[in-house]
Amino acid sequence: MSNTNILIKKMFDAIAPRYDFLNRSLSLGQDIYWRRIMAASIGGASNLLDVACGTGDVAFEIAKRYNNRIEIYGTDFSEEMLRIAKKKGSVKDCNNLFFVAADALLLPFADNRFDAVTIAFGIRNIEDKKRALKEFIRVLKRDGSVLILELTAPENRFLMELYMLYFKKILPVVGGLFSKNFQAYRYLPDSVMKFPKSSEFVKIMEQSGFKKIKVKRLSLGAATLFIGYKG
C-alpha cells in the first residue's frame, strides 16, 4: 500500500466512531437522500459490490430497498469503518450482505463476478482513479454497471462562493471539533476541490473502458452520480 493510502486508511480508522453523525450533520441530511437516489438507480442486479463501503450505509440502503434479493459485498480498507458497519442494528436483517476488508485497487473477487459496482464518496480518496476504475471493470460482468456517487463543487459562481464559505470555514471547524481530528476535516474540502470536473471525470471513466456514461447532478451540483457500463 502506498504511503498516501496508509495515511488515508489511518485517518478513516480514526474518525470511524463519529463518521455517521458527522456525515448526517455536515451534509445537512443530504447524504441519506443521495444514497437513496444511487440505490434507486441500480438496474436489475442479482449481485453487487459496494467499494469503499465505510460504515455500510449504501449497502444497507440497497439491501433494504431490494428486500435482500441482491447479494451484496461491502469492501473497505479501514477495519474500523467495517467494525462499525458489522455492529449496526440493521445488519441482522440483511442476510445477503457481507463485509470484507479490501483495497479498492486489489479486489479479492474473480473476473466478471458482479452485475453492479457502487462507490459512494470513495473515489475522490483514491489517487489512481483509472486503476481503480479498471479494477471495477475487471470484476463486472459484461453489460454490468458502475454507479459512482461523489461530492462535487457547484458550477454556479454564487453557489460556489457559498459552498466555499461552508466548506473552507465552517465544515473543518465543526468536523474537527466533533471528530477531534482537524486534519481529517481539512482533508475533506481539499479532496473535493481536487476532484476533477464532471466532464473530466467522464473522460477518465471512458479511458478506463466504461461506455454509455450518464451524469446526474444532485442538490444543485453538491453531489454527482456517474453511471457507466462495461461494454
Ligand SMILES: C[S@@+](CC[C@H](N)C(=O)[O-])C[C@H]1O[C@@H](n2cnc3c(N)ncnc32)[C@H](O)[C@@H]1O
Ligand atoms: C467518505 S468514506 C465513504 C463511506 C461510504 N461509502 C459512505 O457512503 O458513507 C470513504 C471510504 O473510502 C475508504 N477508502 C478510501 N480509499 C480506499 C481504498 N483505496 N480502498 C478501500 N477503501 C478505501 C475509506 O476507508 C472510507 O471508509
